[in-house]
Amino acid sequence: MMNRWQFLKRLTPLLALMVLVLSACGRADLSALNPQGPVAQEQFGLMKLAFSIMIGVVVVVFALCLFVIVRFRRRRGDKSIPKQVEGSHKLEIIWTVIPIILLIILGVPTVQSVFNLSKDHSNDPDAVKVIVTSHQYWWEFEYPELGIKTAQELVIPKGKIITIEAKTADVLHSFWVPSLAGKIDTNPGGNANRMYFSAPKEGVYLGKCAELCGPSHGLMDFKVKSVDDASFDRWAAALQKPVAMPSDPVVAAAFESKCLVCHAVGDKGGPLYPNLTGIGSRDSVGGILINTDDPKYSNEGSTYDNLHRWIENPDDIKPGNLMGKIDLTQQELDGIAKYLSELTLDNEK
Amino acid sequence: MDWLTTVDHKKIGILYLIAGGFFFLVGGLEALLIRIQLWKPLNDFVSADTYNELITMHGTTMIFLAAMPMLFALMNAVVPLQIGARDVAFPFVNALGFWTFFFGAVLLNVSWFTSTGAPAAGWTAYAPLSGPAFSTGHGMDYYVLGLQIAGIGTLIGGINFLVTIINMRAPGMTFMRMPMFTWASFITSALILFAFPALAVGLAALMFDRVFDANFFDPNNGGNAVLWEHIFWIFGHPEVYILILPAFGVISEVISTFSRKRLFGYSSMVFATILIGFLGFMVWAHHMFTTGLGPVANALFSIATMLIAVPTGIKIFNWIFTMWGGSIKFTSANLYAVGFIPTFVMGGVTGVMLAAAPADFQYHDTYFVVAHFHYVIVGGLILGIFSGLHYWWPKMFGRILNETLGKWTFWMFYIGFHLTFFIQHFLGLLGMPRRIWTYLDGLGFNEMNLISTIGAIMMGIGTIMFILNVVITNAKPQNAADDPWEDGRTLEWTIPSPPPEYNFKQTPLVRGYDAYWKEKMDGHKGMTPAEPIGSIHMPSPSILPFTMSLGLFITGFGLMYSRDWTFITEHIGFYIAGLGLLITFGSMFLRSVYDDHGFHIEPEELEDKGVKA
Numbered sequence: 035m036m037n038r039w040q041f042l043k044r045l046t047p048l049l050a051l052m053v054l055v056l057s058a059c060g061r062a063d064l065s066a067l068n069p070q071g072p073v074a075q076e077q078f079g080l081m082k083l084a085f086s087i088m089i090g091v092v093v094v095v096f097a098l099c100l101f102v103i104v105r106f107r108r109r110r111g112d113k114s115i116p117k118q119v120e121g122s123h124k125l126e127i128i129w130t131v132i133p134i135i136l137l138i139i140l141g142v143p144t145v146q147s148v149f150n151l152s153k154d155h156s157n158d159p160d161a162v163k164v165i166v167t168s169h170q171y172w173w174e175f176e177y178p179e180l181g182i183k184t185a186q187e188l189v190i191p192k193g194k195i196i197t198i199e200a201k202t203a204d205v206l207h208s209f210w211v212p213s214l215a216g217k218i219d220t221n222p223g224g225n226a227n228r229m230y231f232s233a234p235k236e237g238v239y240l241g242k243c244a245e246l247c248g249p250s251h252g253l254m255d256f257k258v259k260s261v262d263d264a265s266f267d268r269w270a271a272a273l274q275k276p277v278a279m280p281s282d283p284v285v286a287a288a289f290e291s292k293c294l295v296c297h298a299v300g301d302k303g304g305p306l307y308p309n310l311t312g313i314g315s316r317d318s319v320g321g322i323l324i325n326t327d328d329p330k331y332s333n334e335g336s337t338y339d340n341l342h343r344w345i346e347n348p349d350d351i352k353p354g355n356l357m358g359k360i361d362l363t364q365q366e367l368d369g370i371a372k373y374l375s376e377l378t379l380d381n382e383k
Numbered sequence: 384m385d386w387l388t389t390v391d392h393k394k395i396g397i398l399y400l401i402a403g404g405f406f407f408l409v410g411g412l413e414a415l416l417i418r419i420q421l422w423k424p425l426n427d428f429v430s431a432d433t434y435n436e437l438i439t440m441h442g443t444t445m446i447f448l449a450a451m452p453m454l455f456a457l458m459n460a461v462v463p464l465q466i467g468a469r470d471v472a473f474p475f476v477n478a479l480g481f482w483t484f485f486f487g488a489v490l491l492n493v494s495w496f497t498s499t500g501a502p503a504a505g506w507t508a509y510a511p512l513s514g515p516a517f518s519t520g521h522g523m524d525y526y527v528l529g530l531q532i533a534g535i536g537t538l539i540g541g542i543n544f545l546v547t548i549i550n551m552r553a554p555g556m557t558f559m560r561m562p563m564f565t566w567a568s569f570i571t572s573a574l575i576l577f578a579f580p581a582l583a584v585g586l587a588a589l590m591f592d593r594v595f596d597a598n599f600f601d602p603n604n605g606g607n608a609v610l611w612e613h614i615f616w617i618f619g620h621p622e623v624y625i626l627i628l629p630a631f632g633v634i635s636e637v638i639s640t641f642s643r644k645r646l647f648g649y650s651s652m653v654f655a656t657i658l659i660g661f662l663g664f665m666v667w668a669h670h671m672f673t674t675g676l677g678p679v680a681n682a683l684f685s686i687a688t689m690l691i692a693v694p695t696g697i698k699i700f701n702w703i704f705t706m707w708g709g710s711i712k713f714t715s716a717n718l719y720a721v722g723f724i725p726t727f728v729m730g731g732v733t734g735v736m737l738a739a740a741p742a743d744f745q746y747h748d749t750y751f752v753v754a755h756f757h758y759v760i761v762g763g764l765i766l767g768i769f770s771g772l773h774y775w776w777p778k779m780f781g782r783i784l785n786e787t788l789g790k791w792t793f794w795m796f797y798i799g800f801h802l803t804f805f806i807q808h809f810l811g812l813l814g815m816p817r818r819i820w821t822y823l824d825g826l827g828f829n830e831m832n833l834i835s836t837i838g839a840i841m842m843g844i845g846t847i848m849f850i851l852n853v854v855i856t857n858a859k860p861q862n863a864a865d866d867p868w869e870d871g872r873t874l875e876w877t878i879p880s881p882p883p884e885y886n887f888k889q890t891p892l893v894r895g896y897d898a899y900w901k902e903k904m905d906g907h908k909g910m911t912p913a914e915p916i917g918s919i920h921m922p923s924p925s926i927l928p929f930t931m932s933l934g935l936f937i938t939g940f941g942l943m944y945s946r947d948w949t950f951i952t953e954h955i956g957f958y959i960a961g962l963g964l965l966i967t968f969g970s971m972f973l974r975s976v977y978d979d980h981g982f983h984i985e986p987e988e989l990e991d992k993g994v995k996a
Contacts, residue, residue, distance in 0.1 A: 060813035061827055066745040067812050080742045088732035095728045098703050103721055106642070108710040115904075116709045121648035121701075129700040130693060137689045140739060144689075145682045147741040152678035205512040206608065208673060208748060212814045216744020219673050221609055222511055223602030227675035240826075244673075244748040244816045246505045247512060249431035252819025322823060331824035332425055353431040 064240045066212040073151060073215040073231040080147055087136050151216075155197040155230045162190060165199045168207035168220040168243065171250040171352050172308050172321065182273045183298075185308030187316050188241070188258045191266040193234050200227045208244035211258050217244045233260035238317060249354035255321035272379040273311055276300045285369030292360055293370065299377065307357070312379035319344050320351055342371040388924035390474035391884055395481050396459030397779065400772075402485055403452030408846070409492065410444035413437045415843055418803075422836040424824040434820040435503035436522065440495075442506025443526065446622070447533055448488040450764055454629045455480075455540055457771045458568045460779045462544060464875035464882060465562045467553025467891045467898075472546040474922045475974075480540035482932035487533025490939050494525035502526035505818060507619070508589070510600030510611040515593050521943055524593055528939035531586045532932070534579055541575030544568055553874070554913040555893035559653070562873045562897075563639075563646060566653055567632025570660040571625050577664065578621035585614035594942055609674060616667035624663035626760060628656060630767025631698060634720045637774050638702050640870050641717035642709030645897055648701040655694035655701075662691045672740045673747045681740040688738035695731055699724060714868070715789030719770035722797050726766060730758030733808065748818070751811025757804045769796070769849070774868075781861035781881045785852050792848040799841025806831045806838075872900040877910050885919045888989055919984045931970040937963030 059067040069075045155161045165176040166188075176183045190196050200209050202220035210217035215231035233239065243254035261269065277300030280286040294303035299310045314337055318324050323333055323340035335343065343350075345367055348357040362370070389395065417437050420428045429437065463471055471477050494501040499520025504513035513523050548569045552561070561569070589611070591597035598604035600611045639646045646652060668676060668684040702724055711717070733755040737743050746752055769792075777783045810831050815822060822828050866876040874891060875882075877899050889912035895901040902910055941959030948955045 059809070064814040064826060065812065066814065074745070077741050077745050080739055081736070081745065084736040084739055084742060088736060091732055092725075092728060095699060095703070096725055099721075099725055102703055102706045103711060106706055106709050106711050108643075108712045112710055114710065116642070116644050118645045119647060119704075119708065120645070121651065122704075125700070125704065126648050126651050126697065129696055133693045133696045137692060137735075140735070141686050141689055144685050144739040144741065147739075148678045148682045148685065151741050151744070152681075205517050206509055210816070212745060216741065217673050217747060218744070219675060221675065223607060223609075225609075225675065240814065242814070242816050246435070246509070246748075246818045248517065249435055249503075249820065251435075252431075252816065252821060255823075324823075333823050 061213075061240075063213055063238060066216075069213060070235055070237070070239065071214040071231055071233045074213055076147060076151065077216055080143060083143060084140055087140055091136070151229075153230065154228055155195050156199070156228060158195060158197065161195040161197045161230070163197055163199070164188065164190075165201065166209050166220070168200070168202045168204075168209065168247075168254075169307075170204050170248050171243070171254040171355055173209075173241075173254070173256045174203075174308070177270070180270050182270055183305070183309050184273060184311070186256050186318070186321050188256065189266060189269055190233060190258060190260050191263045192236050192260045193232060194263075195230055195232045197230045198228060200229065205247050206245045207247045207254070209241070210244040211239050211241040213239050214258060219245055233258065236260050236262060250352040253320075253322050253352050255318075257317050257321070259317075269379060277302070277311060277377065280369060280373040282369050285366055285373060288362060288366040289370050289373065292362065292366075296357075310374060310377065312377065313341075314375050314378040320348075323351065336375075338371055338375040341374050342367065345371055385924075387929050388478075388926045390470075390478045390922050390924055390928075392459045392463050392471050392474065392477060393779070393882065393884070395477050396456045396461075398481050399452045399456035399459060399484075400779075402481075402488065403449050403456055406444050406448035406488060406492075407450075407453065408850075410441055410449050411843060411846055413441040413444065415839055417441060418836040418839040420821070421832050423833065424822050424826075424829055426821055431820045432500065432503060435505075435818075436495075436501040438818055439502045439505055439508075439522075439526070440492075443491065443502070443530070445760075446506065446626070447530060447537075448484075448491070450626050450760070450768070451537060452484060452488075453768050453772075454571075454626065454764075455484075455537075457564075457633065457768070457775065458544060458571075458629060461771075461775055461875060462565050462568050463547065463551070464778070464878065464886060465565045465873050466548060466551060466556055467874050467887060467893065468547060468551035469886050469890075469919065470922070471543050472550055473543050475925060475928065476539050476543050478925070479928035479931060480536040480543065482536070482928045483539075483935060484533045484536030486932040486936040487529045487531070487536065487939075490532060490936055491525055491529030494522055494529075497521060497525075507615055508611075509615075510589070510592075510606075510608045511602070513589065513611075514600055515596075516601070523589075524943040527586050527590045527593060528943060531583065531590065532935045532939055534583055534586070535935070536932075537575055538579040538583070541572040541579070544572040545576065548572070553887075553890050553893050556898070559650065560893060560896045560898070562632075563635035563649070563652060563656075564629070564632035566656055567628045567635075570656050571628045574621045574625045574628070574660055574663060578618045578625065581614055582618035582622075585611065585618065588614070590942075594945065609671075612671050612674060613667070616670045617664075620667040620670065621660075621663045623756075623759070624659055626764050627767075628660065630723070630764045630771075631656065633767045633771035633774070634702060634723050635705075636873070637716050637720040637770050638705050639897075640774070640868055640872055641712045641714060641720070642706045643712075643870050644705055644709040645872070645900070646701065647704040647707070648697070649896060651697055652701055655697045658694040659691060662687065662694070666691065669738055669740075669743075672743045685738050685740045689735055692731060692735050699728055699731075712870075714773070715784065715786055715793055716770050716773035718790060718793045719766045719773065722793065723763060723766040723770065726758060726762035726800075730755060730762055733758065746811060748816055749811035750807040750815045750817055753817045754804045754807035754811065757807075761800055761804070766797075769793075775875075776856070777863035777867040777880050778875055779881060780857075781863045782856045782859055783863050783867055784856050788848060788852045788855070792845050792852060795848060796842055796845030799838045799843075799845055802838025803835050803842060804838070806834050810835075866899075872897040874898055874910070885921065885984055885989075888919075889916055890914050916986050916989065918986060919989070920981055921984060922981045923979050925974075925979070927970045927974050931967045934963045934966030934968075934970065937966065939963070 062068045069078045163179055167174040174185050175188045200218050200220045202222050208217045208219045214233055218227045218229045237260055239258040241256040241258055280289055296304050296307040297310045319340035325337040326334050329335050348355055420426055500522050502522035504518050588599040592599050598606040600606045600608050635646055666688040669688045672681050737746055773784055815828050863880040865879055891910035892913035938960045941956045945954055945956030
């Protein structure tokens with residue numbers, strides 16, 4: 035017995051090192067191992083505890099295994115019959131009790147955390163309420179208290195508790211921002227799920243859909259943008275302002291007759307599909323075409339190029355999405371892409 | 384023709400092995416295509432639709448059409464021999480079980496060749512994506528009807544083994560003297576008895592939704608989509624244990640034989656097996672922590688799930704202590720068995736990690752989960768099956784698989800396996816969801832996915848090496864000894880390899896645990912017979928199991944296309960379905976009215992026919 039504990043003692047630095055290495059793993063805006071908010075932090079704490087226990091278990095079992103197969107391998111020509119042991123009550127009780135103790139060590143914080151993370155903040159006056167509605171294959175974010183709706187980019191004030199009411203418009207999806215919080219499914223029918231999280235630091239965090247929802251399930255990305263309070267207020271106010279139509283009358287006519295049937299900008303258009311107000315200031319088109327002036331990968335490009343690509347053939351980007359190819363002339367296509375890429379929100383300082 | 388009409392459990396075992404092995408290759412090919420698609424970011428090797436068909440069919444095929452049949456192959460080949468029985472309790476039903484599985488499997492795979500393609504809603508077929516509104520082609524119909532028909536086979540197979548093990552043990556073979564593999568098969572069969580009806584009900588409800596416009600899972604018309612999750616996992620979680628328990632049984636046999644030691648802590652092994660079977664039913668909702676069942680349910684299912692680690696831990700340590708002090712011989716079979724232990728421990732510990740609900744909010748539906756269940760199912764079950772196949776191959780076919788090639792196969796497959804799946808734990812934690820068709824560049828997933836794909840290719844090569852081994856071995860003469868490993872402990876090693884069709888000329892008398900070993904230690908050459916040599920009653924072969932299943936296959940086809948086919952009259956599909964049912968019920972009618980008493984093998988024949996079947 036003495037030996038075993040010494041063994042564990044020697045193991046401790048190794049475990050500590052593992053935990054350290056793990057905690058610096060992955061992109062800060064994406065990895066569950068690199069939490070950026072208190073909810074993800076709490077989940078990561080539980081993961082670290084479980085990791086440590088389990089690495090301990092694995093190391094002990096591996097060591098035993100290795101010892102046994104090296105020590106007791108049959109020598110050539112060995113015909114001896116080993117002693118036929120029935121079992122040992124003492125040993126069997128030991129390896130029943132030790133796992134139970136380990137499970138208690140893991141189980142108690144698990145239960146605490148389950149209840150802690152299921153707190154309902156929806157009546158908290160300081161919390162920001164967001165109704166998340168998932169669609170094949172995009173995300174709608176409604177702020178009922180502010181009376182605004184947006185898509186693909188969830189803008190939040192930093193540090194505030196965000197309380198999510200998750201619903202779906204069609205099939206099951208799952209709302210997941212790994213570096214801020216775990217996921218919650220969006221169920222069809224009446225039962226909306228709730229979760230909460232907060233992001234103390236400003237930044238953009240990547241969100242994903244985690245429940246198989248059709249061909250473009252893997253492409254249903256979104257962003258969570260944490261900004262300071264003043265900036266958030268300006269953004270919310272800007273989103274409510276009316277928006278000017280394209281200056282070129284041909285483009286304006288096409289935009290109104292072909293785009294605004296489904297989409298909304300400002301106070302015009304339909305609410306069925308992603309709200310386009312401020313699309314020019316978003317980080318991406320469709321969640322996966324990243325807007326950047328310095329493209330490195332095939333899914334990156336300038337805002338104009340990305341919009342152009344998307345409108346030209348949405349099915350190429352997200353197979354199975356409901357937009358389909360819109361019948362536009364080259365002039366209309368170029369004009370609408372240009373108009374939308376310049377449709378920015380005046381919320382910077 | 385002989386193979387279409389056989390009711391001999393050994394031949395049915397071989398049929399299961401061939402069919403299961405074939406679908407293992409199909410599922411493996413699907414897996415390789417998936418891995419090729421993911422080897423680099425933004426790849427478009429297959430389309431998004433095809434990708435979803437591949438993941439759905441890979442899961443469904445591997446679980447239902449490869450793993451379960453291969454387990455049934457081992458159970459059929461071994462269980463009656465281990466308990467000293469001449470056959471299973473219901474040989475006719477046994478054949479029926481195989482043919483319904485076979486035709487269900489064929490029906491499911493026919494979907495690849497139809498215009499609307501294979502099912503694409505995931506192997507879990509979550510509603511409403513699997514419902515008529517979102518899966519408009521016939522893919523999901525194939526899933527529903529194919530699995531329903533294949534499920535019948537599994538269910539009656541399970542019942543058959545329950546009755547066989549309860550009723551047909553040789554004199555002296557008490558429950559606490561049964562070999563571990565038989566025990567595991569017994570508990571597995573009990574799990575099948577309780578779990579498969581749940582699947583049947585779920586599939587029937589989904590079939591009503593799809594074929595007859597019902598609304599079980601359609602929330603817009605008063606149905607409930609979460610209901611499907613519950614029904615599916617009430618079946619689906621026990622299914623995991625249905626798969627793994629027989630593998631546990633195999634490992635117990637192999638490790639004990641090749642350590643020349645009796646199983647350490649036999650009674651605690653039995654107890655642990657029963658406990659795992661029982662707890663397996665209590666924990667289905669741990670697949671649904673993110674569904675929003677509320678903190679009370681999540682806490683309860685968390686703790687219940689963690690508890691399974693205790694009996695599983697007992698088993699692991701008992702295996703290690705079976706080897707302790709033994710004389711371990713590393714045959715290919717034993718390599719797989721010994722390799723199984725650390726692999727399964729790793730799958731087990733990640734299972735406990737997943738059971739912590741708040742952490743599962745991060746793991747759920749990511750590659751962490753993919754890694755976990757592949758460690759359990761490939762690293763546990765498939766290594767177990769390979770171990771069992773190498774171990775019992777001489778008993779089933781009279782030939783020993785090539786040991787050198789067997790060891791090469793093991794290392795190729797084993798290294799490939801760890802390369803594929805170990806790294807996926809980290810992919811999941813770094814934010815890669817599962818079931819994604821492609822991933823963006825620059826997220827840090829590239830290298831790990833590439834390594835994973837290389838590992839998968841190695842596993843593919845390993846599998847091909849195994850097939851090569853089978854082919855080479857098959858060309859050699861049938862000369863395996865009765866007890867080719869020389870350390871056989873259980874009854875199957877007391878009879879010739881392969882056994883004659885009646886298995887035991889005289890039913891053996893069992894005098895203790897590890898019956899054959901006990902006789903050997905007491906200096907006896909073989910078992911003491913429990914009866915004089917007499918005429919042996921055998922069941923007649925019959926084509927009816929085949930026709931019954933064929934009828935169901937036709938029915939399934941007809942139902943699916945009941946709406947589309949109108950070339951002679953409307954709803955012609957329903958007439959075809961009716962014709963299929965007529966064939967099935969007609970065969971059942973024939974079976975009922977035609978009294979078949981079977982035949983007898985007389986004592987003289989037993990002598991001059993020698994031993995080979």
